[in-house]
Amino acid sequence: MTTTPISTPAHLLEDLEPVVAENLDRHLALAQEWHPHDYVPWSEGRDFAFLGGEDYAPEQSRLSSTAKAAMFTNLLTEDNLPSYHREIATRFGRDGAWGTWVGRWTAEENRHGVALRDYLVVTRGVDPVELERARMDYMTSGYDSGDKTALEAVAYVSFQELATRVSHRNTGKVTGDPIADKLLARIAKDENLHMVFYRNIVAAALDIAPDATMRAIADEVIGFEMPGATMAGFRRNSIIIAKAGIYDLRLHHDEVLMPVLRHWGVFERDGLGAEGEQARDDLARFLEALDTQATRFVERRAETRARVAANADQEKAARLAADIAT
Ligand SMILES: [Fe+2]
Ligand SMILES: [Fe+2]
Numbered sequence: 001m002t003t004t005p006i007s008t009p010a011h012l013l014e015d016l017e018p019v020v021a022e023n024l025d026r027h028l029a030l031a032q033e034w035h036p037h038d039y040v041p042w043s044e045g046r047d048f049a050f051l052g053g054e055d056y057a058p059e060q061s062r063l064s065s066t067a068k069a070a071m072f073t074n075l076l077t078e079d080n081l082p083s084y085h086r087e088i089a090t091r092f093g094r095d096g097a098w099g100t101w102v103g104r105w106t107a108e109e110n111r112h113g114v115a116l117r118d119y120l121v122v123t124r125g126v127d128p129v130e131l132e133r134a135r136m137d138y139m140t141s142g143y144d145s146g147d148k149t150a151l152e153a154v155a156y157v158s159f160q161e162l163a164t165r166v167s168h169r170n171t172g173k174v175t176g177d178p179i180a181d182k183l184l185a186r187i188a189k190d191e192n193l194h195m196v197f198y199r200n201i202v203a204a205a206l207d208i209a210p211d212a213t214m215r216a217i218a219d220e221v222i223g224f225e226m227p228g229a230t231m232a233g234f235r236r237n238s239i240i241i242a243k244a245g246i247y248d249l250r251l252h253h254d255e256v257l258m259p260v261l262r263h264w265g266v267f268e269r270d271g272l273g274a275e276g277e278q279a280r281d282d283l284a285r286f287l288e289a290l291d292t293q294a295t296r297f298v299e300r301r302a303e304t305r306a307r308v309a310a311n312a313d314q315e316k317a318a319r320l321a322a323d324i325a326t
Contacts (some may be wrong), residue, residue: 009209013098013196015050019204021097023197024104031108032306036115039183045122060124063175066244068126069237070171071180072134075120077164078113079135081106083143084227091153105194112187119183134232138278141230151205151216158198163247164257165191170246179298195260203264204240211276218283221257243301249294257287 059070087105092098092274120126158245165188172184205213228234241249261267261283272280 009212011208012091012205012212015208016201016204017096017098019201020101023200024097024101026200027101027104027193027197028297031190034111034186036111036118039115039119039179039186040122041179042122044124056124056127056129058127059127062123062177063125063180066240066246067171067175067180069233069240070167070174070244070246071116071120072126072131073228073231073234074164074168074171074184075113075116075131075239076134076138077226077228078109078116080138080143080227081109081113082139084109087143087145087148088153088157091148091150101197105197107150108190108194112190115183115187119180123177123180125180138231143227143230143322149216151209151212152220154198154201154205154244155213155216155220156224158195158202159220159256160226161191161195161198162260163226163252164188165195166251167241167247172249173242173293174246197264199260206264206269210271211273211279214266214269214272214276215279215300217261217264218279218286221261221283222286224252242297243304245293246299248301249290249297253287253290253294257290261292 063071085102087135088105089102092102094102119129121128145153145156168184168191169188172181172188175181175184190311202217204214205216228238231237238247245251266280266283269280
């Protein structure tokens with residue numbers, strides 16, 4: 001879809017500075033200190049072969065292949081922090097409240113990667129060699145969101161933080177491990193606070209520059225992609241994650257896009273110019289198509305699950321019949 005670019009109004013970042021300062025204070029008041037080491041069962045840790053112990057073998061992991069794929073993807077996504085830091089530091093700057101936010105946000109995100117890695121290495125949840133090689137590759141290629149304006153970047157991260165929250169929370173549920181579930185719920189809480197910060201900035205931008213902000217929102221929803229395209233196994237793991245209902249089109253539409261758009265009152269706002277109205281129409285059309293696609297995906301997934309369950313039942317019955325016959 002081609003869109004009419006509307007440039008970010010001059011001085012928008014400066015105009016938003018008081019809102020950033022206010023939301024930074026709000027964030028600092030609400031964010032609770034927590035420590036990665038509290039969420040790691042250190043007593044399960046042991047040396048690898050390099051120090052005379054035993055190297056990783058798949059049977060040492062208590063995680064299902066689905067949980068492994070999701071944890072691996074979530075950790076590598078967190079690992080690419082230097083790229084994200086560069087993205088937001090160049091867009092928002094390093095001065096004043098924007099700069100303080102960029103630093104604080106980066107420190108919080110780093111905690112997520114530290115905690116997930118410690119957990120996975122100590123519990124031998126995933127292959128540490130594969131993980132390290134994937135981290136090297138992914139960080140070397142880095143993440144580049146293209147030439148997003150500051151307005152587009154802040155709209156994008158409002159959705160992306162919430163997407164990360166949903167994905168961590170649902171990953172926790174599939175791990176079958178209360179410790180991992182607690183850790184991922186803790187991380188998800190941080191992601192939610194990040195989303196609230198960015199969402200409030202976009203809300204203020206909608207008041208200051210309604211047309212340009214509406215265009216940015218529409219474009220970011222329409223072109224939304226999680227960072228990770230260059231990550232090892234990303235396509236394969238994304239399919240596993242969608243099949244398991246950890247993150248799929250239905251969740252993306254219902255639990256990520258719509259709550260944020262509703263919060264902004266996107267479809268009730270008055271006072272848009274022709275360009276803003278056009279952006280809102282594009283957005284509405286896209287959401288309708290996405291909703292249809294999500295419904296189709298969920299139906300197909302249910303059919304596949306039913307087929308797999310029926311096959312498993314048939315196999316079980318055949319085995320039972322064979323046992324009885326012998
Ligand atoms: Fe994070
Ligand atoms: Fe975050």
